[in-house]
Amino acid sequence: MLVKDVMSPKERLVSVSPMATVREALTLMKTNKVRSVIVEKSNDDGAYGLLTFKNILQSIVAEDGDIDLLNVYDIAATPAVSVSAQLNVKYAAKMMVQSSIKRLLVIDNNELYGILTMTDIIGILMDSVSE
Numbered sequence: 001m002l003v004k005d006v007m008s009p010k011e012r013l014v015s016v017s018p019m020a021t022v023r024e025a026l027t028l029m030k031t032n033k034v035r036s037v038i039v040e041k042s043n044d045d046g047a048y049g050l051l052t053f054k055n056i057l058q059s060i061v062a063e064d065g066d067i068d069l070l071n072v073y074d075i076a077a078t079p080a081v082s083v084s085a086q087l088n089v090k091y092a093a094k095m096m097v098q099s100s101i102k103r104l105l106v107i108d109n110n111e112l113y114g115i116l117t118m119t120d121i122i123g124i125l126m127d128s129v130s131e
Helices: 022-032 053-063 089-099 118-130
Strands: 036-039 049-052 103-108 111-117
Touching (some): 022 036, 036 111
């Protein structure tokens, strides 16, 4: 099974500008009931990023950050860790476990196609067990 068969497509993802404030990103996350947002590329040859609750908490707690003064680009993981849509899911899962990563962007030719999460992979395992 390939990553493209399991991932959440980009149409279902929430994205934010790297120039947005952390408060704006948090509002987007709350409104859309998501735990992470895609940070858009600054230009065509730029990199996608990922902003998670963990990034936000680390910046606020560790650095006494003010979410109104911090921009998304200050704290997002950019470039985000990514895999190809054509990769076998077992390799993506292995990468996630070995690196303690819960989300991988799915990028080919520097274009975003979706996101692969641990939840997506567990869902496939659950389906295979119930069959």
